[in-house]
Amino acid sequence: MFNASMPTSPGSMVNQCKFEEDEESDSKDIFITVDNPESHVTAIETFITYRVLTKTTRSEFDNSEYEVRRRYQDFLWLKGKLEDAHSTLIVHPLPEKFVVKGMVERFNGDFIETRRKALHKFLNRVADHPILSCSEDFKVFLSAQAWELTTYKKQGPGFLSRMGETVRAVANSVRGVKNRPEEFTAIQEYVEDFSNKIGSLDKVTQRIVKEQKEYLEELKEYGPTYTLWSGSEEELAEQLKGVAGCIERCCKETEEQVGHLSDTLVPVLHEYVLCAETLKAVLRRRDNIQAEFEAKNEALATKKVDRDALKEEIDKLEDRVEWANNALKGDWGRWQRSMRGDLKSAFLSTAEKNVDYYEKCLAVWETFLLSQRTEPSEETDRDNTP
């Protein structure tokens, strides 16, 4: 297992880290929860902070427990730092900045809850990641008080140097990569297709939620119609009220089922839509690294420059490419496993809830039927048709 006290260079990190086949839950030494959203009002703005509670036995942490408050911007910062430091590792996506509907939505209860869950998942995924969880930025995020974090954020590469990096990245992406290894092309094709499929699933699921809600609306009017009729009948009143009662109970079950769908399946699918975008970005970054190396390599062959200095730079870039590729390869397998796990459990949970829903509705109608059959039987001679 990885030991934080050893000297860390990118190369040695890769060599030392093993990507376990199965993350044993007893080897989990850090537990993070995100909860308790609170609204903060300042002169300039209003924003929400979340409580981040950490319990850990890891040695690089001074305490075993930390409680801090963080806002969405802080999470964004953390993600950015992680991606900068490990550009070809797959970082779990954050919930989106804002919903298209508008400003008011930010403070809507459902929105906050959805975001909170997603932030919780984000931090836990980072904590589960063998490399990312060792990041200093991550440690500071979890442990520093608000003012400490602000100070810490101000350190690090300045604005101008970041600009330079961005320009280089853009230049590289325009240049394009020449000899992409086959496996990464395969991964890219997969990501393209996966992105389409998961996007479709997301849309289908949202459509199901919408249709189900519309069904529920109509169903809510259906029951009262029977109740109303029962007011005009004598013999039939009981049965009509019974049917109305059954429909009302089915309404409740339907509401629960839609809620479950919205809480369980929709967020997961949405996350993986974002994941697909993350993957595309990671692949692009890897390509850029390779493109930079290739460009310098070409320069070596064509331009008349200081060959030694250039050679040294090229060696470093080559190392970088190798490290990036290995990191990605390792993380790719890991991502696929967790994707399968997440989606499988989400669909499984949905199927289970649906079975439960139908079983409950079945019980409702069977009870009604039973109550009908135990009543004294009607006269048996009938003149007319079945």
Place this chain on the structure above:
Amino acid sequence: MLSVSCLSALLLHTVCCLYIRFIFWLEILFIVAAPFSPSQIPLYTKCITRLKVILIFYILQGRTLILKDLKSHESLYLVCITQLERRMADAGNKESAPIGGDEFTNTELENNKNNTMVEEGSTLLRRMEISVAEAEKRTGKNTVNMQEIFTVYLIETRPIDAITEGHNPAPDSLWRRYSEFEILRNYLLVTYPFIVVPPLPEKRAEFVWHKLSADNMDPDFVERRRVGLENFLLRVASHSVLSNDKILYHFLTEEHRWKEVVHETGFQAKADSRIKALSATFRVKNPDKRFTEMKLYSDELQSLTSQLLRVRARVADRLYGVYKVHGNYGRVFSEWSALEKEMGDGLQSAGHHMDAYAASVDDMLEEEEHYADQLKEYLFYAEALRAVCRKHELTQYELETASSDLISKKQQREELATGMVRTFSFKGMTNKLFGQETPEQREAKLSLLEEQIVQGEETVTEKTVECEEYVKGAWVDMQRFKEQKDRDLREALIGYAVMQISMCKKGIQVWTNAKDCFHKM
């Protein structure tokens, strides 16, 4: 571009309407759910007033925004008000039941049954098997000599004793089209106005949800109509009074000349004009209270069943949408499974189950149409019930008119005989102005009046008997109808529950299978 004031007015209007609607449903819930007690009468009075105000609000609105609601909700408001008023009347008058049968003791009822009903054993259905076996398309020329396509239905009949004797003879059969059924029913309506005549299946498809075609040529519609026509014939043939009708027998057994024969009965001439019936409804003074109640009930039944059918169709439409969207899962899972190595099999089979789930809704909703048809039958029965009540009002009105005519004639005779003018009359005035008539003229008038009075008394006696017999016969048949309705609808509700159970079981099966597939992922 709408101005701000327009928008805010629209917003205010929408909010008001939503509020009104909310209040309306709250009132309904209160009325029908709460157990009634006389102490709550003041509260209920407030409810009635409020409901009436809401109704007026809606009527005054007249805007398109509300109009579609108005159509469906207006009749419901009226139903609620009627129910409420009835409950209040009950509270004040605890002895009488809403649909009373107090005037008839049980033995009297039995006697009437024996008088007006032929023994059960001799209804037509006991002697003959009847079915509407098939439907076929035909082309022909219609009344304005244009080509048309229409559907004909095969009526098959077989005498029962032939079957029980061990033979299995081929049934006699003939073809009839829907319009001929309509003629038969109209004939029965006119000939037996005191009977609640079974309705025909609907002429045009109503309460359609999007999948069902509103087209009369659609095979599903034709099939359901075939079943409805068979149901009509079986009901008529098993009715103790209707089944003995010769025209009915002719309809079932002889294809040719039936139309001519039925027209020869002259039933169309006997039909009461709408205007006569309507004016009777408004002017009748002393109709049998039970019939008035029954008429109110028929209105309620009509509103309630039509509302129920409407909402049911919407629910079916939505449910259809939910199931069909799951079919998209099938497609996407299948495509996705091609990408994945480990998850592939699980996804693929899960996809198949999603397809099966989406497809299952078609059969389920088709079955539910049968339930809707049962409700529709009683929607149309409500109309027949109302017709019986209206006929009573007409006969009662004719009796009242004849009686009052008689009274006025007697009064005239008295005046003429004694020379006293009781009330102001034109005659009195002309007498004063131009002098009285001669004794001869007076004698002539008097004898004419005497004749008229004798005739009038006969008419009154006739009408009284007619009215009484009508009331007896109609009341018995309405009771029969009530029992039949309770039985049939009870069965329909049970059938509906069975359908829901079957639907739930299928859902459990599909999702359990899907769950297993997801496990394999």
